[in-house]
Amino acid sequence: TNSKLPGTFTNIFSVMSQLAAEHNAINLSQGFPDYDCDPKLIEFVAGAMKGGHNQYAPMTGTPALRELVTSKVNTQYGSDYNPDTEVTITAGGTQAIFTALTACIQPGDEVIIFEPAYDAYAPIIRSLGGLVKSYEMAPPDYRIDWEMVKKLFTANTKMIILNSPHNPTGTVLQDEDIRALIKLLKNNDVLILSDEVYEHLVFDGEKHRSIALYPELKERSFITASFGKLLHATGWKTGYCLAPENLMKEFRKIHQFNVFSVNTPMQVGIANYLQDPSTYLGLADFFQQKRDFFRGLLSQTKFKMLPCKGSYFQCVTYDHFSDEPDTVIARRLITDFGVAAIPVSAFYTRNTDHSVLRFCFAKKQDTLEKSVERLMKL
Numbered sequence: 001t002n003s004k005l006p007g008t009f010t011n012i013f014s015v016m017s018q019l020a021a022e023h024n025a026i027n028l029s030q031g032f033p034d035y036d037c038d039p040k041l042i043e044f045v046a047g048a049m050k051g052g053h054n055q056y057a058p059m060t061g062t063p064a065l066r067e068l069v070t071s072k073v074n075t076q077y078g079s080d081y082n083p084d085t086e087v088t089i090t091a092g093g094t095q096a097i098f099t100a101l102t103a104c105i106q107p108g109d110e111v112i113i114f115e116p117a118y119d120a121y122a123p124i125i126r127s128l129g130g131l132v133k134s135y136e137m138a139p140p141d142y143r144i145d146w147e148m149v150k151k152l153f154t155a156n157t158k159m160i161i162l163n164s165p166h167n168p169t170g171t172v173l174q175d176e177d178i179r180a181l182i183k184l185l186k187n188n189d190v191l192i193l194s195d196e197v198y199e200h201l202v203f204d205g206e207k208h209r210s211i212a213l214y215p216e217l218k219e220r221s222f223i224t225a226s227f228g229k230l231l232h233a234t235g236w237k238t239g240y241c242l243a244p245e246n247l248m249k250e251f252r253k254i255h256q257f258n259v260f261s262v263n264t265p266m267q268v269g270i271a272n273y274l275q276d277p278s279t280y281l282g283l284a285d286f287f288q289q290k291r292d293f294f295r296g297l298l299s300q301t302k303f304k305m306l307p308c309k310g311s312y313f314q315c316v317t318y319d320h321f322s323d324e325p326d327t328v329i330a331r332r333l334i335t336d337f338g339v340a341a342i343p344v345s346a347f348y349t350r351n352t353d354h355s356v357l358r359f360c361f362a363k364k365q366d367t368l369e370k371s372v373e374r375l376m377k378l
């Protein structure tokens with residue numbers, strides 16, 4: 001058959017998680033917690049089911065959850081979104097990304113992405129007949145040279161995808177990046193898709209610069225976010241998208257025929273649970289402790305650690321002791337040492353290999369300890 005996506009295979013997260021399971025390895029590859037979410041949250045969702053919230057939610061999401069989201073965004077970023085017309089509840093961050101791209105990208109449109117990039121962006125763009133224009137960032141600091149980004153712009157540039165805090169590198173956009181971006185977009189109508197699923201996970205007093213903070217960017221932006229990351233419940237596949245009304249109108253045209261609406265009891269339960277902001281305000285500290293703990297352990301291994309200012313991923317390099325491709329060492333770590341990581345070349349469309357592995361540290365202390373015990377044998 002004539003494949004729409006030749007050269008696209010089962011995604012790296014499925015492959016590595018399955019390989020980890022086959023070899024009984026500790027899975028630090030796919031990003032998800034190995035501890036459970038708050039039992040109170042489960043009570044709220046169970047209560048919603050028992051309370052009869054078991055039929056279709058409104059296409060756009062339950063009013064209570066949309067209001068919760070817009071008031072949370074207002075408190076955090078001082079930014080107003082209309083809960084009726086400018087937010088839609090989605091089946092996770094990835095569905096929000098898929099829908100925003102589908103609503104905007106037509107054959108021949110170009111989309112600028114920063115690589116290493118979350119692996120969903122490029123195939124979605126291509127499936128729509130769009131062209132991926134990659135800006136490749138490199139270790140150790142993965143900085144963006146905005147003069148070089150400027151060279152990627154053409155008359156066909158339709159959208160630029162941002163992701164801060166960044167998966168997989170843990171970098172966080174700085175003021176100078178935002179200023180350069182504003183300058184770059186001044187005289188065109190290029191759209192922004194800002195993937196902010198790790199918005200709460202910023203460390204060392206860094207701050208998350210949401211696109212919602214900048215009116216001149218906000219007016220042309222889709223912002224996508226994830227309750228899975230916020231609530232330690234990635235399996236619930238719930239998230240949302242924010243956008244000004246004119247863009248949200250287009251988003252909803254696609255959303256309604258894709259998932260129609262997102263499961264009701266989760267939305268009701270999450271909205272009730274999040275009425276109390278203390279349920280998420282400690283998230284940065286919680287993950288900073290995990291990061292520090294994990295980095296402390298990793299310093300006893302042969303790996304060199306790259307900086308990590310945000311997200312729940314720690315990247316390491318190994319080219320000072322091995323010249324193996326990252327896919328090869330990642331496989332060997334699973335089969336011979338029982339620890340799974342993500343080879344970061346999977347996040348480059350050209351599979352650029354800088355000898356970097358990504359570990360997820362959203363794990364129990366015990367899991368992190370056991371995995372590093374194993375890595376120390378390397």
Ligand code: GLN
Pocket residue numbers: 013014029030031032094167
């Ligand atoms: N965002 C998570 C990661 O980067 C997992 C996403 C997924 O499995 N599709 O690991």
